Amino acid sequence: MPLRQTYRASRSLVLTASSTLRSNRLPNSTNAFYSTAKTANANPMYANVDPAYMLEDGTPDYLRMILTSRVYDVCKETPLTDAVSLSVKAGANIQLKREDLQPVFSFKLRGAYNMIAHLPPKLRKKGVIACSAGNHAQGVAYSAKYLNIPATIVMPVVTPAIKYKNVARLGSNVVLYGNDFDSAKKECARLSAEESLHNIPPFDDPYVIAGQGTIGMEILRQTDVSKLKAVFCAVGGGGLIAGIGAYIKRIAPHVKVIGVETFDADAMRQSLKERERVTLNDVGLFADGTAVRIVGEETFRLSQEYVDDIVRVSTDEICTAIKDVFEDTRSIVEPSGALSVAGVKRYVADRPNEDHTTASYTAVLSGANINFDRLRFVSERSRLEEGGEVFMNFTIPEKPGSFNQLYKFIQPRDVTEFSYRYCPSQGSAGIAKIYCSFNVKDRKKEIPSIISSLENNQMSGEDISDNELAKSHARYLIGGRADIADERIFCFELPERPGALGKFLQGIESKWNITLFHYRNHGSDIGKVLAGLSVPSQDSEKFDEFLSQLQYPFVEETSNPVYQQFMKS
Template sequence: MTLTTSLPTDAPLSAYVPPYSRTASTPGSPTGTATPLPVDYINSGVHPDYLRLILTARCYDILKQSPLNYAVNLSNRTQNKILLKREDLQDVFSFKIRGAYNKLAHLSDEEKSRGVIACSAGNHAQGVALAAKTLGIKATIVMPTPTPEIKSRNVLRLGSRVILHGKDFDEAKAECQRLTELENYTNIPPFDDPYVIAGQGTIAAEILRQHNLQDVDAIFCCVGGGGLIAGIAAYVKRVAPHIKIVGCETFDANAMTQSLSQGKRVELKEVGLFADGAAVKVVGEETFRLCQSFVDEMVELTNDEICAAIKDIFEDTRSIVEPAGAMAVAGCKKYLREHNLTNKTCVAVTSGANMNFERLRFVAERALLGEQKEALLSVVIPEQPGAFLKLYKHIHPLMVTEFSYRYAPGRRAQIYMSFLCQDRRREVPVIMSNLSKEDMQAWDISEDEMAKSHARYMIGGRSAAENERMFRFEFPERPGALLQFLEGLRAGWNVSLFHYRNHGSDMGKVLAGLQVPQEDNEEFAKYLAQLNYHWVEETENPLYKQFFC
């Protein structure tokens, strides 16, 4: 999607920035409780002077300039110069401290004495907590009851009071608003406030100091409520208007993309929560007006593309960022690829690193899919001896990462498999065409969410396979090891169940059901002895008897 402004680059700021009321918003309004700006921070009496607000922001009372790192591996792969603005290295592992501190630092003495309150289960909460602790302000943070304990603990550690209320964010927000009015607290909005926006905009000022601004072609930012991209865009388009500003959202949390497309703020009925740091149903009023004028384009992303970007960042920095923190890199990669661009200089803001540890398994599972380097196939093969091996040979020497099969009576067998490749879009159609010539039907299910999340773990079940024996095998995870295992099986020993999954370890693990006639038991024992792989027979395992036979 392309969204370009029709204004010339030499237009005055007043032509870009829409009016903004100096009057504090009423409680419950989308903009929260915006502190009135001093007269000399208002351009022509109608809108904030963001250039001045950013240049005079108070952020540096508490933080240092974050690094702008050259991403060597990512740059080489994309044939562009990719720079990472490392906001994940802030004390609260997120850019949010900038806007939160700038907002609190500009409160009046009377507002500070009353205390502040914020509703957040994520990075905004920690930003407000640290800012309040530094400034000696009493802070209350309202979080939904299901908030992970690690997040509430971090806020408590920073000295704020934590109130757990409601089953979701909307109920917590309502309680936050109730307490604001009851206790006369100052509510600190997460994004829709000039001081918050200006605080985030200091990132842009740093970028243009750290790198020759004439050499920068584009800056990529993740978008939730819009505070980060609005602040960066407001500064960049005033100082270096040739630089493209590109926002990055997920397909299932694309409030800004839809709003810019329709020319009005759109409220989503629900949002995807994988990139929870950017999962916002409706963008801010002021952030939307700024983005309408300053943001050039938006890129929409899948969860798999974000996982691939987390891996990219790790390989260049040895740091693990959260999903929202990787969205700018994911968007940068996608934009460069879709526009076939090379030799460009792009900055991606790695906005946060508050990753839940439990999500790492999902990220590892999906990263290769996101960069088109793993393929998932559903294959139907003839249920006859040798067909299983013939299928595998059509994939070899590509590395198989998962193989799931269970014998079923009939003439056709269902197989689930995944394997590594260099370019899924190019290689998979060739493999599928070759399989069709062998009386095998294959479907590419790499983009099927049900297959990726559920079906791959449900292949199998009970079977009436006669003379079945169940084994666990371990073998070195090296090229050809799986092929050696399969080629060693005699033609009469039918594979009735097979599951293999590469987990990135040194050893490959296989669960295999083999139909071995009793008269072949002695020869089969010799095969096992010569295999030189560790194996354990599980035929008498109660779990096998309960679920598989």
């Protein structure tokens, strides 16, 4: 039977089921994170819920709502795949729930469509409105187009063009208003009241929560429940984890439901700890899909009851998780989409004495709407977090041959960046300061060995890999102006292959004093080196002959205005 027919049959069966289902509600989870929820009072948001879906205590029966959800009109049952490489690295059996494969590349379509599809004809005719700068906007726009309902999406003026153009492409009216989300949200509320448009919230609504809960239903059907130990979900407003938790804790209460947040956007963790919703003053925006200052009222109530734990992760851990997902799936997920994977890794790493190989963990990949210009940052930070790349500050003698000698101590490791600028005050003291980054396999063993070799040769080195200033800013600012007589600047091209940089240094430093040097590996087949050399005028002819024998393509940049303005005093 086709998938849609199967769920329509299920919906009909559940709606006509015996009322005993309503009273067969599990007690509060004994594994709840901080506390369990009290019986809820009547909530205005329940007014739109069909009475057939209400329990005797006045709260929605989410099991029934999930089983009868309308999501499969537009959504597909996404695969649950084994993360083979990640499982080996983490020492645990990890599976990925591929919500990044939905039509709008995010799970948000489930909740948005389920709510809109349950609206009465009178409300549908007037149209719907939503405020979002991301995945929820695309979910509402896609749903409205499928149901032939007019939709208005309010987005901040600063929303990237790729996002609002995609929403417009889906047929929705896009209103750009305000410089931030709060301003756009107020405008959305005004338009909703003025034009009688029904507001579709991103997470705090029973139908939205039930739509997201269908992910939990699929997970339990796709895996061996007896071996499933925990499901990890990204947490923003709480709709995803509330829906998944509401289903899993009814069907398989032994399975832990674990949320993942960033250290700078942990509204749910703080709220659960305080037993009331906490409003954050500011939130980090790297994982923008979960950058929420306050969680939903209903999602918080459900999370109190069903969430077992909250794990927090750093930006660098998220970047590494994006890379992990890519290596297993060849797909690139957004930062919020990789939160769950970062959370699994952190959870396993924090419990080294447990056997993680006998059970399985599921991470929900919640979305893949990432801005392309973020990929360079993700690539750089993932290498650092894994310990595969290190940043070091070196001090070496200011004399010919020192550069090449330093490079030999680093070999055979691949150098990813090399920066130096002659400083008169340091040069007169006979020292040179070098910034360098290179790849290692075992940071804890290799770095002490390199430093020891340096110290035996009147050099020194310091590992600055964990220095945030070095990672975010200083690496791009190494150098400056210098007034050096007879300095000439060249940009050389050399093949990116083992030993090429060392051969270049050996050839050039043996005859001429290096005054500036910058090399960075960009993953290309050709590496570019910017080098400054002190060439006395009487040696110009000899130097030109040397360049012709060097066999590397080059361009002289001594007259380049950028050099004249920013590197020369």
